[in-house]
Amino acid sequence: MIPRMLRAKARARAARLRVDYPRRGRGGVRRFLPSWRQVLGLALLCCGALAALVGYVYSTVRITDVNATARTEATVYYWADGSQMVSVGAVNRQNVPLSDIPVSLQNAVIATENAGFYTDPGFSVRGLARAVSNMAQGEEIQGGSTITQQYVKNTYLTQEQTLDRKLRELCLAVKLSRNLSKQDILQGYFNTSWFGRNAYGVQAAAVAYYGIDAKELDPARGALLAALLKGGDLYDPSVSEAHHRRAVARWRYVLDRQVELGFMSPQERAKYTVFPEPRPRSASLSTSLSGQIGYLVDVANKYIERRTGLTAEDLGRGGYRVRTTFDRALVEQLERTVEDVTARSPEAGEDLQVGAASVRPDDGAVLAVYGGPDATEHFANNADTSGVPVGSAFRPFVLAAAVRDGGDPEDVEDGDARDVEPGAVRDVAVGAGLLPQSMAPLDRSFTSGTSTPSAVRMADAYATFANGGRHTDLYAVTAISHQGKPLEGLERPGERQVLDGEVADEVVEQMRDVAVNALDPGALRTVGPVAAGRTDAGDGLPAAWFVGATEEMSTAVTVFRAEPGKDGLLPLTGGEDLPLGVWSSYMTTIQ
Structure with a gap:
């Protein structure tokens, strides 16, 4: 009798301790509605757990020496081959x-x-x-x-x-x-x-x-x-x-x-x-950021911020090791070429600005940029700036949209883009790598090149044509660590087919006509098959472009006039042939 009574008491105690959920004696949806006691109990439990967690953290965190904590290492950037590019000082x-x-x-x-x-x-x-x-x-x-x-x-x-x-x-x-x-x-x-x-x-x-x-x-x-x-x-x-x-x-x-x-x-x-x-x-x-180095660091930092969430302030605090995609020989050659070509041009002046960038077509790596004469004097990165209309160098995207949708490429080459839907052109351009925010309004002037992509984006987009319609998003950093610990978020971008291969090949064939007409035979023999586009004198825009891509490298060059520190462009009076001169000299020299 006694053991039976003890078992009954134990069952009653267990019943009192058991959470009555779903609730007994309720029907339908009401079975799953907690009582006010259950809600209150859960709230108290959560508050207790949070208080315990806060108490634990409060008891374990330590106030260390301020000066020792605030001292940090410099951030070091490396070229693609692993050699040091620059050490951006201590704090x-x-x-x-x-x-x-x-x-x-x-x-x-x-x-x-x-x-x-x-x-x-x-x-x-x-x-x-x-x-x-x-x-x-x-x-x-x-x-x-x-x-x-x-x-x-x-x-x-x-x-x-x-x-x-x-x-x-x-x-x-x-x-x-x-x-x-x-x-x-x-x-x-x-x-x-x-x-x-x-x-x-x-x-x-x-x-x-x-x-x-x-x-x-x-x-x-x-x-x-x-x-x-x-x-x-x-x-x-x-x-x-x-x-x-x-x-x-x-x-x-x-x-x-x-x-x-x-x-x-x-x-x-x-x-x-x-x-x-x-x-x-x-x-x-810092003078360590002079020349092209400051522009390269700018490109790398923007990529890091976009992919990892780190800010310019974080990077400035130091302690990071950054491995970039930049090829030192190409960067130096691009800088020398721009300086040599502009020095020989009678139209060059203080307000003449040049931007250029090279991208590897098969994986989207940024190999070189020319952002301006000196990053410590001219802060805006001309290779990665917006606001420069691309003119008729935009025509390949119009051509690709026409071919993809069954149009006649000869009509586009003859200047008739009237039957090409602007929205289709925009989709092709964005798919090839141009940023949506650089696209002009979809009005009648859209297909004439009123959009304002940067040089590095134009090089990337042309690379898509040279790569059989396959596109890989731009990347400028292959790895980053902080005080020896690798950071996540920099996985290599994946390749995707954005244009049918036959469409890309047809566009490349049409673009080669531009190269043949623009380049001398010696340059063509040196760089090999090239798909190219350029602005026409009749564009009437305050900028000139030449973009050309081979299977190994795509390079875009733009020239415009601007007053330092001011928004907007000045009329391009002279210098229209400089992009072609820079592109041709640079691409033939590096072969």
Whole structure:
């Protein structure tokens, strides 16, 4: 009798402990609707688990020596053959005490980055809630970080957007707030933040932008540095007119925000109406990036950012090893050729710009670029720029669309593109490698070449024709590691058939006529079969192009006139034959 009673009690206890789900005594859908007790219990369980996790992370993270953590190695870039291309210095940073940072600049940064800095516990409840919400929706783990959190991220952590990193950032921010004064945290933040121009810290930024020490910054100049914290690569006013407009708008916001929060009186704000133009950007760049090296690094960095999510700020902090696809001999020969051909041209002048790029057709590797005379003086990369209309060098895409859809290629070659659907042409061009955002509006002028692809994209697209209609996306980096650890995201792009082989062959045959008419017989014998396209004198566009592809290499050359630092092109008065001269001399020399 007693054992039976004990077994009955055990069964009753187990029944009480068992979760009643699906719920007994309910029918239909109601069986699967949890009770309020179950919902509350689950919420308490989740909160308890989260609290335990936070407690564990909080107890295990350590505040290490700031200076030892902030010191990093240079980032080293390598040529395709493994030899070193350039070592982009150690971090450009000089620490200064908070007393050397003007109060007006401190107020500007607090007003725009973290208005509650002096009263918050090191983190923002609203920002934390946003990060949790983003995590629940499968989005990036982002939130409105406080100055303390940004300081932690700059000093102790990476810039990756993961829950683990965000949780460690939060715990370290709380620990720092308990162990350091707000003044110490603010000083550390000013000394580790990135301001663009490879400047880490306010002292390096003051020198890079104005050639003065941080303690000499007035409220107007300080407001620009505060504006740059939102993105040094987007708000440097010396880069372009678009950057200048963004910088001025942000500068005004920084000043107005200080008035709104009581850091500055309206009367004082009224003194600062003239934007404080910074010194030329060249003064802050390392000479190791001179010549073509800076353009090559620019191409590599953009590819890395696109494929891995790393930012220019991350790469600038150093410690990376980057293996590129660039062929040193080709880069040097392309640079010599451009310089020699333009030196012999009577039309060349200071406003004449040349951009060129070479791509390997069978795998899409970027082999060489010519971005301009010197990356430390001419910042825009002419090989990877937009805004230069391609003119009748766009005709092969029109021809390919016509042939693919059953049209007569002779009609296109005779100048009649009227029966070719612009949307079909766009699809062919994008499939071959041109970027959708470089495509012009689909109106009657579209097929005449009003689109504005870059030289490197044109070389890649022509390579598709030379490769039998098979296209591989461009790539410029084969491997990257950080402090010895390989990074993912740089797998070699796969090849895909974007045009029928017979269509590509027909286009190549038609394009060879351009090469025969443009090149001398000696050049043709040297480079072998070549599919080519070029702008016509009758295009009436402010740019000239020549693009030609063999089975081994595709090269695009463009020439245009532009005023440094200004958007838009000047009329191309002379120099129309320079692209052909550069292409022919370069391609025959490297054979």
